[in-house]
Amino acid sequence: MADSKEKLFSDFTAPTKQEWIDKIIVDLKGADYEKKMVWRTNEGFNVQPFYRKEDLEGLKTVDSLPGEFPFVRGNKKDNNLWYVRQNISVCDVKEANAKALDILNKGIDSLGFCVPAELVNAADIAALLDGICPKAVELNFNTCLSKCVELAKILIAYFKAKNVPLEECVGSINFDPMLKTIKAGKDTSALIATGKELCEALEELPKYRCINVNSVALVDGGAYIYQELGYALAWGNEYLQQMVDAGMPVEKAARRIKFNMGISVNYFMEIAKFRAARLLWAQIVKQYAPKCDCACKMNVCAITTQYNQTMYDSYVNLLRSQTEAMSAALSNVESIVVTPFDKPYEKPTDFSERIARNQQLLLKEEAHFDKIVDAAGGSYYIENLTKAIAEQAWKLFLSVEEAGGFLSEVLAGKVQTAVNDTNKARHANAAKRKEFMLGTNQFPNFNEKSEGKTPMSCQCACGCQCGEASNIPALEGSRLASEFETLRLQTEAAAKQPVAFMLTIGNLAMRQARAQFSCNFLAAAGYKVVDNLGFPSVEEGVEAAIKANADIVVLCSSDDEYAEYAVPAFKALNGRAMFIVAGAPACMEDLQKEGIENFIHVRSNQLETLKQYNAKLGI
Numbered sequence: 370m371a372d373s374k375e376k377l378f379s380d381f382t383a384p385t386k387q388e389w390i391d392k393i394i395v396d397l398k399g400a401d402y403e404k405k406m407v408w409r410t411n412e413g414f415n416v417q418p419f420y421r422k423e424d425l426e427g428l429k430t431v432d433s434l435p436g437e438f439p440f441v442r443g444n445k446k447d448n449n450l451w452y453v454r455q456n457i458s459v460c461d462v463k464e465a466n467a468k469a470l471d472i473l474n475k476g477i478d479s480l481g482f483c484v485p486a487e488l489v490n491a492a493d494i495a496a497l498l499d500g501i502c503p504k505a506v507e508l509n510f511n512t513c514l515s516k517c518v519e520l521a522k523i524l525i526a527y528f529k530a531k532n533v534p535l536e537e538c539v540g541s542i543n544f545d546p547m548l549k550t551i552k553a554g555k556d557t558s559a560l561i562a563t564g565k566e567l568c569e570a571l572e573e574l575p576k577y578r579c580i581n582v583n584s585v586a587l588v589d590g591g592a593y594i595y596q597e598l599g600y601a602l603a604w605g606n607e608y609l610q611q612m613v614d615a616g617m618p619v620e621k622a623a624r625r626i627k628f629n630m631g632i633s634v635n636y637f638m639e640i641a642k643f644r645a646a647r648l649l650w651a652q653i654v655k656q657y658a659p660k661c662d663c664a665c666k667m668n669v670c671a672i673t674t675q676y677n678q679t680m681y682d683s684y685v686n687l688l689r690s691q692t693e694a695m696s697a698a699l700s701n702v703e704s705i706v707v708t709p710f711d712k713p714y715e716k717p718t719d720f721s722e723r724i725a726r727n728q729q730l731l732l733k734e735e736a737h738f739d740k741i742v743d744a745a746g747g748s749y750y751i752e753n754l755t756k757a758i759a760e761q762a763w764k765l766f767l768s769v770e771e772a773g774g775f776l777s778e779v780l781a782g783k784v785q786t787a788v789n790d791t792n793k794a795r796h797a798n799a800a801k802r803k804e805f806m807l808g809t810n811q812f813p814n815f816n817e818k819s820e821g822k823t824p825m826s827c828q829c830a831c832g833c834q835c836g837e838a839s840n841i842p843a844l845e846g847s848r849l850a851s852e853f854e855t856l857r858l859q860t861e862a863a864a865k866q867p868v869a870f871m872l873t874i875g876n877l878a879m880r881q882a883r884a885q886f887s888c889n890f891l892a893a894a895g896y897k898v899v900d901n902l903g904f905p906s907v908e909e910g911v912e913a914a915i916k917a918n919a920d921i922v923v924l925c926s927s928d929d930e931y932a933e934y935a936v937p938a939f940k941a942l943n944g945r946a947m948f949i950v951a952g953a954p955a956c957m958e959d960l961q962k963e964g965i966e967n968f969i970h971v972r973s974n975q976l977e978t979l980k981q982y983n984a985k986l987g988i
Contacts, residue, residue: 386421393418412595412638414757420749430648430755435701435742438662439651441644441755442743443701450739451697452507452704453729454479454670455722459488462496470500475723476730479507479704484520486513494523503533507704508540509670514560517544517579521570528574535573541627542567545581547604550779552586554843558776564608565615568625578627578668580608585672588631590846591792594642595758599765600784601628601646603775606653606766610774619657623664630702631674632693639693640745641754643669643700649759649766670704671697678713679850680822681857682808686710691728698729698738699745705729713848714822782842789845799849800976809850810975813892819861824854853893856979860895863988867896870919870946872910873903874934879927883951887923890969894979896921907938914946920986921947923969928954936963947985 384392394402406418425431433439436446443449455477459465469480482497489512501508512520521542528535544567546557564580571577584601592600605626612622630646632639651665659665673690687710697705707725709717717725732738745751769778778784798804805811860867869891873880880903888898899917904910907924914922924931924938931954939948939960950960953970969978 386423389419389421410638411593412758413761416754416757420753422749424749424753425747428752428756430644430752431747435746438655438665439648440666441648441651442746443647444666444668444703445701445742447742448739449698449701449742449744451702452479452670453477453726453733454481454507454509454704454706455726456481456483456509456706458483459485459497462488462493466497466499466501469497472722472726473501473506476726478505479509481509481511481706484510484512486516489513489516489520489523491523491526494520495527498527503528503531503540504537508538509543510541511543514544514546514549514557514563517542518563518567518570521567521574521577521579525571525573536575538574539576540574541578541581542571543581543583543629544579545583547607547776547779548581548583548586550841551785552844554785554839554841556780556839556841558780561608561611561776562615565612565617568612568617568621571625575624578625580612580622580626582608582626582628582630585629585631585674586844587788588633588674589676590788590844591676591795591849592788593791594633594635594638595761595765596788596791597631598642598646598649598758598762600769600775600788601630602649602653602762602766603769603778605650606770607775609654609657613657619654619659620661620664623654623657623659626668628667628669630669630671631676632671632697633674634677634689634693636692636696637751638754638758639696640700641751641758643671643697643702644743644745644751644755645759645762648755649763669702670706671700671702672706673697673708675708675712675848676846677806677849678708678710679806679809679848680714680819680824680854681817681850682814683710683713685808686713687724687728688807690725694728694732695738698732701743712825714825716825780841785842785844789842792846795849796847796852800852801974802971804849806850806853809853810893812889815888815892815898819858823858824848824851852976856976856983857893857895859983860988863986865920867894867920867982867986867988868899868918869896869921869923870899870914870917871901871923871925872907872914872938873901873925874905874907874910875926875930877903879930880925883925884923886971887925887949887951887969890973890975891921891923891979891982893975894983907934908941911938911941914942919946921949921982923949923951925951928952928956931960932956935960935965939963939965947982 397405408416410416430441435442453476455472457465457468459482546560549555549557567579571579582601582604584597587597609622613619647667650667654665673693677689678686690707694705694707707728709721709725711717711721769775772778799810802810871884873884884900888900892898922942924935926934935950942948949967949969951969953968
């Protein structure tokens with residue numbers, strides 16, 4: 370059988386890469402290969418339309434095995450198990466405890482408690498953890514920065530009182546002073562020195578990490594992938610350097626650092642990001658000359674982002690978070706948090722939290738993602754993405770270090786400003802539909818109403834008041850859909866829902882395509898859209914629109930026919946409704962001279978156009 374296969378393949382000549390490119394160029398029929406087929410990413414590098422085995426030549430990412438330095442292929446050798454984590458905001462310790470015990474029976478094996486400062490005492494922590502086995506569950510705590518050392522001592526005393534083997538307990542305390550500066554503009558740099566004391570307080574809990582890098586905040590602020598990774602590396606290196614300078618051995622310091630990273634919607638690139646993160650972090654720690662390579666392992670909790678979640682058509686958030694969770698799982702992270710789909714507009718319900726848990730359980734129990742280590746390893750595409758993202762992130766890391774380090778850049782506001790600039794650029798792209806949000810600026814649900822939903826601001830229950838007020842810039846991140854949601858809520862609040870009527874006429878294919886485009890374009894503002902099969906004359910179409918109480922009439926036809934139909938339709942309407950031409954025909958200037966002002970097409974700024982229409986409609 371093997372001989373027959375060899376003979377079969379020997380009958381064919383393997384095409385070269387250039388032969389494939391030449392074939393593609395022929396099929397493009399004169400179109401530019403670079404413009405049509407090569408993708409220029411937001412991360413600053415090009416992605417080719419295909420990759421082959423020779424594209425792996427010279428890549429260092431394929432030189433090691435799973436569990437081996439530089440850990441690009443993951444920290445584990447024989448499985449891809451990760452912790453399924455759910456976070457709980459603690460307002461009442463008994464209620465939080467009851468919730469924790471309940472979800473531990475529903476697939477959760479990692480808990481994240483956000484504990485207010487006033488509840489950091491022995492009695493309340495004991496009540497919070499009552500009935501929970503600390504050696505069987507990963508326990509993570511987020512509280513006021515000034516309470517972290519006290520919390521560490523309380524936990525150790527509690528575990529000892531319960532005769533729990535301290536060396537078997539796994540968890541973390543989220544101590545990250547620089548996060549407060551980044552998110553709130555408060556100078557908390559003086560608290561960084563507390564990190565060494567916190568590490569020493571946790572000496573008896575060797576598997577507890579306490580120095581956290583919360584780069585998920587950058588992702589939720591709109592950062593590009595290379596920005597999150599580059600800044601996260603500089604962030605972690607700042608803490609590592611501070612602790613080593615304070616006298617901590619690098620092995621102990623590195624093992625206390627935990628990265629809480631975000632996951633954005635770019636599926637393959639996120640897989641590559643986490644692989645590149647381990648590769649680069651291992652190289653950074655290696656420069657401190659640790660006694661063991663195991664100190665170079667990067668511990669990552671991956672959190673699906675809120676940035677691309679939407680209030681309208683919110684069930685689409687499940688599709689986004691599922692692909693994000695898949696990215697993290699396939700890239701071999703240590704734990705995953707799936708953000709519930711309803712978080713943009715309400716405190717997550719029991720239903721949304723159950724679905725979020727089950728999204729991870731599906732990946733484990735049904736897709737068996739926990740069985741294979743580095744399933745993406747060897748993929749020509751992902752290996753090249755890993756290399757490209759690593760290079761871009763490393764450039765950013767080096768630029769931060771050359772400028773004086775991450776803390777210096779944060780206190781100067783340069784990190785926040787860079788991410789804010791990216792956020793503004795992404796909002797501008799969303800306004801022009803260069804960045805799509807399904808259900809918001811692309812294919813909105815025509816009939817959906819907010820039904821009382823309003824956007825929620827992000828709040829933390831820890832009640833931390835640490836830090837001094839300053840003029841340091843803070844992250845301004847708002848969800849990508851926020852401006853469209855504000856516009857649509859504005860429309861809903863109007864006395865009458867505007868009706869947009871499609872006056873379809875002429876070329877069948879073009880009028881249908883233009884009508885579909887226009888319906889999607891205008892429904893994003895919450896307008897009621899009325900499509901039609903076609904009219905024999907513009908006069909009949911106009912009369913039908915008036916009978917339908919249309920506030921907007923959109924002429925949908927071909928570019929060639931607009932010279933014939935547009936002016937008669939505009940005059941027949943005679944100001945009884947707003948008149949729009951769907952497209953940007955060559956005769957646009959002539960139509961404008963006749964008084965036609967409104968045109969919508971693929972190059973339109975959708976958000977600004979809809980704002981203008983609302984203003985014209987008196988909304």
